[in-house]
Amino acid sequence: MRKIEHIGIAVKNLEVSNDIYEKLLGAPSYKQEEVESEGVKTSFFQSGPNKIELLEATKEDSPIAKFIEKRGEGIHHIAFDVEDIVIEMERLRKEGFILLNDKPKKGADNKWVAFVHPKGTNGVLIELCQEVK
Numbered sequence: 001m002r003k004i005e006h007i008g009i010a011v012k013n014l015e016v017s018n019d020i021y022e023k024l025l026g027a028p029s030y031k032q033e034e035v036e037s038e039g040v041k042t043s044f045f046q047s048g049p050n051k052i053e054l055l056e057a058t059k060e061d062s063p064i065a066k067f068i069e070k071r072g073e074g075i076h077h078i079a080f081d082v083e084d085i086v087i088e089m090e091r092l093r094k095e096g097f098i099l100l101n102d103k104p105k106k107g108a109d110n111k112w113v114a115f116v117h118p119k120g121t122n123g124v125l126i127e128l129c130q131e132v133k
Helices: 014-025 063-071 085-094
Strands: 003-011 031-035 040-047 050-057 074-081 111-116 125-131
Touching: 003 014, 003 063, 003 125, 014 040, 014 050, 050 063, 063 074, 085 111, 085 125
Parallel strands: 003 050, 074 125
Antiparallel strands: 003 074, 031 040, 040 050, 111 125
16 A cells, blocks of 8 residues: 545535535545546545545435445545555455455545455544546
């Protein structure tokens, strides 16, 4: 893992949250998109070298909707940039981590993504990200 790629924050209302984070960071969202397969709309902010991803559920049974129902709004995941997501997934499996994906899938912001179960990471959902080339 090379660096933290972004921090994902689950929100109830993307429009309201975009206003909050624009004021907080002093810059507008640089990218918004919907990831239909995950039932989520996303909005990305850049602050120096750091990125924040806001996530709003578009389906009642989506992972973000379930997260907010159970825990409320807040930090949902920490994403790490990896050079080769398939190799990193295999390395983590060998180390005993449980992955929530058998293979990488297309995520937001032009990334291949996979998730590590929070039970093995002190309750933190970890996302692996590799730039789609």
